Amino acid sequence: MPWWSWILVWVALVSLSLLFFVVMGVRLFRQFMATVKELGEAGDKLTRIPVPAAVSAGTDAAPDANVIGVPPGMAPFAPPHQMRHDYHASKEARREARRQRRVRRKAERGQPQSLRDIEFR
Template identity: 85%
Template sequence: MPWWSWILIWVALVSLSLLFFVLMGVRLFRQFMATVKELGEAGDKLTSLPVAAAAYAWAAGPVPDAAVVGLAPGTAPFAPPHQVRHDYHASKEARREARRQRRVRRKTERGQPQSLRDIEFR
């Protein structure tokens, strides 16, 4: 094998490896730019949500108890702890009352006697 064939082989190997690295770099750059674009779109969606404005609604002043049955989803980390605790207990009591009313209605429909704890004394 003549000496110049080794030069051709090495030139071909080096050029193919450089071509491979350039193509991989272009592919990596395009994937990175697509990721940045998606992150930007996600950021735009998050900033345009009406929940972001509701997160700071508690700072405007006191909210009546009837309106505070629950915060908008995703706003609990930004609300004061006593507000979240109050909302939790209010929604828990509302679920309990709804279950009691369903139980009373069901027993009334079946003609069964009511439990003393289900009778309202109010």
């Protein structure tokens, strides 16, 4: 094998390895830029403050009676005593709604009411 064939072999190997590194570098750069873009979008979603529906619509409608306390997703930033109050208030509201449904259902069926379901207030 003549001496110049070794030079051609080495030039081909070096050029192919450089081409491989350039292609892998471009691919890595594109993946990095896609990750940065998604990270930016996630940051924008997290920094956006939720606005109640009545405020965003521009109406002066009163908020729903079932909505108590802080808007959804903001619980980690609310004071613990307020969250505890909201939890117990919504729990009591659900309990009362179940009791009213039970009384209405028994009245429709003509069944006797339970003593614990009768209001003494």
